[in-house]
Amino acid sequence: MASASSDNALPSGGRIFSSIPDIFFIPEFVFGGLVWILVASTYVTPPNPLGWVMFVSVFCFLGTTIWFFIFLCGANKSYIWPTLDVGFHFVAAVFYLSASVDLAIITQLLSEFSTLASSFTFYRLDIAAVVMSYVATLLYFLHAIFSAIRWKRS
Template identity: 35%
Template sequence: MPGKVNTQTGSHQEPQRTSMVSLNVDMDFIKSIPGILLIAEFVCGLLVWPLIASTPYYLYPAYGWVMFVSVTLWILSFVLLIVLLLRFHQSLPSVPWPLVLLGFYAVAAVLYLTAFITNAASVPYIFRGNLGASAFFGIVMTLLYTASSFFAYVGWRGEGGNAAASTVPV
């Protein structure tokens, strides 16, 4: 019967497989002190630059620096959060992650300190409105990045307790 003839010639065809990317979230990192600090940096950083952007900050040249620091560090903190949360850092074992974290947090703390001083010194009528609130969150961000610097230093030196030593990527 011609309708029942198999026309395949020789090779065995495998079923097509769909590529699934499995995202493995590091729940231990979220529960650790460095993880909580990084999430707090992301959230508080999200408060600093919109508070400035909602005012006529362009009238005060000093706020250009504050906007640059706050937006840049907010984006970099978001990228770092994703890298650590999804364990992408494990794909790059040749990168000295404890040292990278220490450098990032230390530089971020210094930059935010300069941004806070610039912001606070430029607020017309001492801490008024959104610019005053952005100055407050600027010092909060400075303290958060300083605390993260401490935990990154402890992790880099290898002298930490369980929370700091177990959450800094190796």
């Protein structure tokens, strides 16, 4: 007799488009990609403060892409995957939170020097990047919370 706990709690294939928390994959792609694009299109001197933001946005975008394809192909059938799912999304949420705070501080510091028209354009791009970064942080945090709930049930 098969028990209910032997079923894998993680969806695979097309079911990831209709299950919580896996439905967050697409918005994580969108907002993480927007952070990456907006930060890459700004001009900051020196560029070091935004290096962490670029690392986090690229790391999380590529990590989410790999994670998405693992789930889509159905390679997530081992018992370790729910734990890895929680761990990855928690780390991504913490990384994005630190990058968001860093980006907000740099944007605030640059607001004092945005008197020229070209500087004001970069300032507006930085503001958009800050907003998108906090939205990505929220998405990764929600994904981590719902993954933890799913992990506890499995």
